[in-house]
Amino acid sequence: MRTETEIGYNSKIEGDVVVTRVDAALNWFRKNSVWPMPMGLACCAIELMAVGASRFDISRFGSEVMRFSPRQADCMIVAGTVTYKMAMCVKRIYDQMPEPKWVIAMGACASTGGMYRSYAVLQGVDNIIPVDIYISGCPPRPEAVLDALMKLQAKIGTQPILENLTAVKALQNH
């Protein structure tokens, strides 16, 4: 659509062209289509369902496509108590997710073990996988999950992509 406003760029000169950096564009695609892997382990998973439902509606942030296969997911949301019995399964599912991948630890249990100072519960999922965003709460409100998702989007938006590419590295070495 041709626009007559001159905010951002001059359409008379440039036509329907937006000038940006390649990694900014790639990050923009990425951060607005974060497909979550719902690692629902306890009561937090119920709140996670509420985040996906119509009242809170995670699809406003491009993340409504809950993938129950880790191979199609970008962001694992660990929702609930990680027991030692489940810990290796969580790690194995995380390992099956393709790069780039992110992790949100939802709630007190996933972040620190929560109230379970116990022989049976892993004291924070960051003992086995790297966590990008921690959400407090027991369980967190759905708004808190959306806030975490927005913070994750902000983080994704600043991640350098191009300098990690093999071709770019070869150029820099020249």
Next chain:
Amino acid sequence: MSALESAQKIKAKFGDLISEPAEFRGEITVSLADAEQILPVCEFAKKEMGFNYLVDISSIDNYGDQPRWTVVYHLRAIVNGVEIRIKTDVNEEKSELPSVLPVWRTANWHEREIYDMMGIRFSGHPDLRRILMWEGYPYFPLRKDFPLAGKPSELPGIAFTKPAPLEGGPFVTVAGGKDAISREPRIRNPEE
């Protein structure tokens, strides 16, 4: 037939093996002197007395006392709603008693849970594996001498455990304190 009459009938059948029925808050408990006889007692309770529902089997660790284990059977007759409890003691050296699985098939998982948490074995059980913890976990976590924080263990590729940080805990709430400060959860060690 009331719970008391049921208990007296069981006592009439088995004589000295069964204690006098004890009543507490309207609930009847009898003790069985010889844990090896649990199967015929339960068989009688189901077939002759109509206790067709095994509500639960629980176990107690009388740590420091002899015999160490008490196993408690909670029976219910669905037809008339009567409930009784049968308790029996097992010493630590033996740590084994007969399975009641031939009488109630639901005993299968109850007995597996007791084996998992307390380490009491049930002879005649067809599949006595752990039910909550994984095969190869070396401890029985509901024993009184097992620390609340847990112990380290490692089973490569399956699971690992580490002691949980208690930060000076356990944090215990005392019921019946005179104000909120004395009731709130605080560090209270058992010996204090």
